Amino acid sequence: MPPIKLAIVTLLLLLPSLVVTSPTEKATKKQPNILILLVDDLGFGDIGANGNTTIRTPNVDRIAKEGVRLSHHLTAAPVCTPSRSALLTGKYPIRMGMVPSIQMQVFPFTASQAGLPTNETTFAKVAQRSGYRTGLIGKWHLGAHCSNSKDFCHHPNNHGFDYFYGCLLTLLKDFSGLGESILHSRFPHYYRNISLTLLATLASLGVGYKIGILPRKLCIFLALLGVLVTGFLFCLPGYLVRTVNSQLHRQTELVEQPIRFEKLTQRLVWEGEEFLDKAVDEGKPFLLFMSFLQVHSPLYNSVPGYRGRSAHGWYGDNIEEMDWSVGQILDALDKRGLSDDTIVYFSSDNGGHIEETTHTGERAGGHNGIYRGSKCQGAVDGGIRVPGLLRWPGVIPAGSQSNALTSQMDIFPTLLEAMGQPVPSGIDGRSITKLLRQPQSTKSPHDFLFQYCGTLLHAVRWNSPEGVLKLRHYSPNWLPGTEGCRYICGCMEGLGSVRHSVPLLYDLSTDERETAIVPADSERYRRLVPQILEAERRHQASLSSVPSQFTFAKLMWRPWLQDCCNFPLCNCRDTKYDSRPA
Template identity: 50%
Template sequence: MKHDRSWTTMSTAVLVLMLASCLEPSLGEGDGGKVDTKPNFLLFMVDDLGMGDVGCFGNTSIRTPNIDRIAKNGVKLTQHLAASAVCTPSRAAFLTGRYPIRSGMAPSGQMRVIPFLASPGGLPANETTFATILKQAGYDTALVGKWHQGVSCSNRNDFCHHPLNHGFNHFYGLPLGNVRDCGINVGTVMRTKPAEQVISIVIAITVLLLSVAFLKLYGVVYYNWRSYCNFVGLWVGLILLGFFFLRSFRTLNCVLMRNKDVVEQPFNLETLTPRFTEEAVAFLRERKDVPFLLYVAYSKVHTALATAERFRGKSQHGSYGDNVEEMDWSVGEIMKTLDELGLTENTFVYLSSDNGGHIEEVSAKGEVHGGWNGIYKGGKAQGGMEGGIRVPTVLQWPGKLPAGSQISE
């Protein structure tokens, strides 16, 4: 009996490591000296892109000519699976080639991703990423885009989980990620409506006062009125602090960094993808003569959805389609730079999604802001169904991978 096998994002991490360690420099022409022919690595990771959102995987109404071109010139994987149906554990697996539970990046609780910039959790410093191995092999390594693997441990300046501590020489992007709260007037996932928040605060304070008064009345607790007021004041202050923290989520968490420095807080979603593209193109031009790893991790097509003006209203699928098409444009600009620099033949290209499309994502106005997973049931955060983990994936490496082929096992 033939066994079904599936490529996973972890398989790609392992493949990168194998290629880097096994390929030796070959003899060059002319002086007989060795010419460094180590392959370059260009890895694209899209956020929440559905299996059915791409032309080469069956979509006939969203235009993705640049991703389709990679498939035409390379290999399409129809059985490629993410290691998790949400981004933080999935990306941890992608980076390390290990199941995320082995590195403590697959919590079983309700919050399965890193929620705040100040969260102490993240990818442990003792985990080995493919960037670490490539850096040790002499590669120049860069991450442009979303990290979402933590930043610091005990204080904001230790950067124990930062990309620069996991093998990347350069980082330009989002240490956390993009959520609705990072947009303007597009809703929230971190808090309820203002009226509901006020009601919740009033109820919490009322319950607190009544509880303490009851305990004092029946002699369970003994203290004077001054300590009573201090106690109540402390709890009221903590409640209000939590309220203002959630109200200030965009300012505190939606930041753009260059290496360890914050360069924009909060970031502008409309210009984010063009800036990621410019950064990636600049890296390629500057490092064209040395072996490199460029990992481009888009914040698209995760909500909040926002595009540059030139892409707005151009697709047949509203804001979501506009965002997919802008992301595809970015892929095209970076691939075009590879061609211009003569790097295409020696560059292994990989494009995938961190998990399936978010089929339940609907805006406050009722507009569908999530993707489509084709024939597969379920979506993002629904790991028990295939739509949450089967992801559209294409590979390209001219002369090494047969053009126009498909792997369906």
């Protein structure tokens, strides 16, 4: 056969296989692996990549050196429960009812009905439908149950994660066993005030009976009811918080109660490594969400050699141990040949908690760099500006930096694009894929970003032609001479925040620390502020009424939703790694 005819015949024979394999190759390229590393309460200035020279974070800094550092990266809320819901869904928490209109800013019990609504679409659900193996290791804090202790309607398994190992709530100071109490830290006179209220109520009933207004049997009934309600709703949960909340689950099985800090850091890492092994064995792309329990209080160290290692006490030790965890997971990618095919995202759920202390009075909260304020403060940047590091070999230029305005809500659409999946309408995040490819660009995908604290709009950012401007309706009600509150500042007016009758305008392009307001009587203020207020009006008109997850009825502790292993002891130990050296 002539060479030309032979070549044509060969091409025709190969053409079907080319047609079949080509889409597969394209699909593979659209489905990189995804690793999300989220730290709890890490301050913007706590890592070397953001300028810290006294705490060693070489593994976290490696992500920045091999990828991009987002210098203007914001959470959607200054506290973990709402901010995590926004990261997962790409939506402002207020659109999902995941913001409080009361002082309680997070879910306080695993045995409550509050949680991320089951109808919300998370990036894990999309990944799961796209053929990914999905896993969450560490902290959840987005709910567990709806109507009974076996339904797990708000559990990670019901929000797109094939595998879960970790804490359904969060670490609380009470878990340390050192006599610390989150309730006493937040409300130092809580039990005294409850007792006085109860005594005043009982005294009033006694007076009512004495002067003949109330019959004797009714007084006795109301007195007993008051004692029972006070004990059940306001006292018992506080005394039992370590028992009812200190839990580790593997999938929906309660495997440890209370949480033991022995080898806890290592156990989370080992679970992450095991997840990677199973994804490789199955030949699937993976989405692994490493949601660290550190550096939230109570501070603990379980890796040998990290206690007393840093120049910043327990808190610095915790950061360096967290960095060790990051290094172990990055090394696990390298050893399995996965690094070049994996998107890595590193951040924190909110700013550092600068008011936090240990039981000995040692500082136990983060450093927010030049930014004022702290966790739970929605108006100033210390509560919402967080580290944002991304590594994506072949897409993001190594060692780059972007000063463009970005949000954690942008991770949702960006990951969906990477998976090759359509981005749904009605979300607030914007894909930053283009920005990641050209990080030197300062063009943000956002014109406006809205800063909520609870249900209140505390501030608005405008990526204007004149630079990034910020209009503040509220400021934290700091203690005199400080830039903090006693423990945390509340969101509500008069309960931690002060509303400005005339909003404050700042030019963040020249004044990132927010120290010099644009005068309200200036031409610039009169010209710019109406445009920001109009954007606020349009945004708030786009909000629809949804059931709140932060009603008292949803948040209250319900005994019938309580998980308890070895009932009635509520005590068990995860023995899976007992024989493994630390």
